[in-house]
Amino acid sequence: MLTRASRKVVRRAPGTLFIRGASKDVVKNADTHLKVAATGKSLPIMYSLVNDLRVACYHNDSEMSSTAIHVEAGTRNETSETNGVSNLIARLAGKGTSSTKVEEMQMKLSKMGASLDVNVGREVTSFVVTGFSKDSIEHANIVSEVVNSSIFDENAITKERDAIVTEIDRNMENFPQITMDYLYSVAYEGTPMSQSLTGSIKNIQSLNRKDIMSFIKGNYKAPRMIVTSVGGKVDLDKLAEAAEKNLGGINNTFENTQDYCKPCRFTAMEVQHRDDDLPLAHVAMGFNGCAYDSPDRIPLRLLAEVMGAHDKSDGGLGQGLNTLGKAVQNPDSGLYSVTSFSHFYSDCGLFGNYYVADAENLYDAGLFVCHFWRNQCLNLIESNLMRAKRSLKGKVIDDIYSLPALQGKLAQDLFFGPGHPESVEETVDKIESFTVDQIQAVAVEYIRDQEFARSAYGPTEGVFDYNQSIDALRGYRW
Template structure:
């Protein structure tokens, strides 16, 4: 199933080179050989090492009786140990590098380019989130063309160097990846990459107050829209407790977003992009890429 999802494969390849030699380089999907050789002892070892009190967050959303939730939690999870077996302290290390998996039977080129971003609890996390919103995303089904707010999306819609693109920020506890995934015709990979890099550099030196404000508004609306969905509230609570040890309120998130300024965006993005080695992953019909 994963083999039929180019974006998932490219993301997996990207991590394998960006964090080579560390735990984050390992595939989250596993290999067919590992799945076939899985034994009960492996599952028991995993549960013993990871299913413990410090790794579990119990969340209640809506009309929930706190005392009843505590009682149920104690009944279901009270037997678990507070801490697990000592884990190996694997230091995460970013490495600018490249991997290409060529398959000429595929119709398009699928690629991602990324730089080391920021961790989820980094002070500049929301600055990079705003920059991510400024890059936006686009595909051929999007209408609007020259009226799109993102300069990169307008170029993609007009000149079609790529069939689609999606900027991303993936943040972990102590590192992150800021980059862009795109799909292009086999002879236009370099054109697409040029436009993406040009927009990144433009943000570093010439992002205006109006587009920063627009990106902040889009990010704020995205966060608030998620509060309407119970599943998103659950995820938000769990992530906040694991990352910060407390719940981060929506108002606190909005305040952090509002503190972002164009000068800060340019400064942080320059630190991330300027004179840094990217990690690149390509899959499919990539023979036309010379970058």
């Protein structure tokens, strides 16, 4: 039985938030004015075990729950020789443990109506079991067994390597993914962040069980692991006991810590893969963003919402849309889609947009997008900011009812954010607090007259010149 003395308790009471101090946690009253039906029963609470493994819950009245182990290890922790090992580990999850065969594991999950999924990111790998909330403790036992006791059978490794190679070949037709992979390869050139999530075919074919075990031994440590449960009401004490029983023996000491997460510098450059046989050009441009815990994260997300996402397939005549939306919906325009993105990591971030245009209008599309960003720096319209706030708040509130979104937010909050799960009220208050002048100041800092990374794939001859793009972003104050 896990005793109270063997864990550090961090509890949230309604209307309070924790401020991390140097020596102790200070409880402060939170002035929360937004009332959401579910939030009264969805305040996050957290334990930290003696080996520094953390356990967190986010409750609501759903009959479904999602129990996960998040590991702060992903493609950023791989070397150039082992790029793709995280993806291989994910594919092998559930393919047998030291005490349970793969058929038995599948039968156990099937009887509970549960599923096992593994998501690989650049800095976090998540092992998730989703099912009925009444079985959440058993879900925790299963996912702990998968993380702690997988055998990585040689036959299974060979089979999954072949499956990954086939998937990589198939993804060569996934133009948005290829373009974004190119963008990361130049934006973080020479750093682990430039590596793809899947790995290269050459690397995948050379990976073996020794590489897998070496990666797990070096990165799957208790301080880099979090056990989380979101959805239906879970007994946190029982979840902490299960975590202590299954994962309490995981090592919390590191070797070669000086090599862990070296700073990933941003590089302003571009790459073009010209293929005139394609009908449309795909272009991604990314600015040097901020880290997840930066106060500029919310303003950058708001700027991304100001741009929004527009596609010709959405239909309509463009009434009520911003200038980009009207341009995309114009039947005479060669701009087919525009989408913003904002990615945040432990010490860096990438913010920008992705657009698709035909070869004849590619130059004008690039100029148009640059002018749009310049206008947000110099003349952000208040009504556009209000719409962006409503859109972002809507997404934040919708995430309460999305188990994968809640899991991802918990992991980022604990690994890269304030160190405790941030409630929806806190996030919404931050969104509401920013003014037009503050957002413009952030836009000027990150966009105006700033160099950027860019990738282009397809008939790229007419891509807007890089130096002219810098001039178009600069603009002038009159």
